[in-house]
Amino acid sequence: MGAVNDALAAASRLEDVQFPEFTCKLVTDTFDALIAANIRQQQAFVELLQATSKSLSTYINDTKDDIGPTEILQLLSAAAPPENPTADSDPTKVVVGGTLSAAERDSLNTALEVPGASIANDNKVAETGNLTQARVDAIMEAAAKRIAANKYTLLTEMVRQGMLRLVVEDGTIETRLSFRATGFDSSSLRSTDASRTAFQFRANAKTGGLVSAWVKASASTSYSNVRVRTVDTSQVSSSTLTVDIFGGVKINFRTDYLPLNPA
Template sequence: MANGTQAAVTEAARLNEIGFPEFTAKLITDTFDALVSANMRQTEAYVDLLTQVSKPLTQFINDTKDDIGGELILQFLARVLPDASSDVGTKAKSGGALTDEEATKITDAVKIQGETTPTIAQGNIDDSKYKAILDAVAKRIAADKYTLLKEMVKLGILRLVVEHGTIETRLTFNTYGSTFYERQANTYHRDEFKFNAKAKTGGFVSLWVKASASTSYSSINVSTTSEKNRDTSGSQVQIYGSVKIDFKTDYQPLNA
């Protein structure tokens, strides 16, 4: 007959196969690596920012103007010379035309202090003139970004640091086992003895008396047995890991 309790103990003996120490060690290591990696990315961002703002304005504009997307340029032109009837939302478009007032307005908008900027002339806008307008707007946007980065450096960079951290691991290992056995037995015994006699007289024509007698004996033994065996065993394992980190932010002054 199987023993459920013994089976449960056998399951509990396999606890080492779970590798809970390795699980905990990896949790701590991965958390540490994530924090170090995050700090390195922030440091790289600081270094990149300082590198950019340390460039002269002209070099910064030349290095970044090609990264200015067409959407930003169109937004700039739509703000300076809006045209609701145009499919691009601005009067400064290829195939269009600029009045003297409009040409002056866009020329003033793309001017960069300390830098030589082109003068946008009035008249029709051909492909060459349109390309010059787009280039001038891209330089203007790049200059604005340069100014913004300079201001960020003055304020300091918002960075994310770990103030307090808690690493928690938990292992719950449950085993259970039970054995059930039931036996029922019933016996039945019966002894019986019977005697039967009978007689019959004939009519007046018979002078004989007919008689008969019989005996019987019976012995019955009945034995019934019912057995039930039930064995259950099992195990339950719960591994719980959590990382709790409290963050705070501060400003790190950067000197350009």
């Protein structure tokens, strides 16, 4: 009965599984995740409105230093690419020691132009002739301003259209506990009894001639009894305890647009 008792003892400790705590944590964690996601969306909306509430010139001055060299290089390589590019050549003609023709200057200034931002000469800083370090730095600065202006235009368009957001319509939280305890005891006894009894007599005689006063004789007897008893005993005791805890969350989302600029 050892295995059965073990199984029953295990079943009596069901409360140790802490299934209510598991369910509670699943519910609270899901709730916290939904609230956190909604807060992140609201923060994004606030940051967007704060950014677009600035004037274009203010936004450019506040963000131009955040523009990375990769973005600047992409703009310059598109506006002033090398004449005969190779694998080892610079991706743009705007390098120290290079030169700009009149056509290249006009093309570059068109790409750099930022009207209506109170920038000197509308950000057209490219000049013909040799490119010194100062000229290259000025062009790169102007490229950063142009990229910042592009981002400002994108943000204002997003405000005009409204922000895409995720909204939870309904959901289901499901938890299950599968508990099974089994016990099994068995025993067997097998015995074997075997015996053997043997009796043996041996005799021999010897005479000297036909008649002899002397008779030599010998005799012996033998008796043996063998008894063998074997006992095989086997005992099997097994118990099985299986606990399956399952938790699932199903949330249905829909998307809509949050109007940020009712006008």
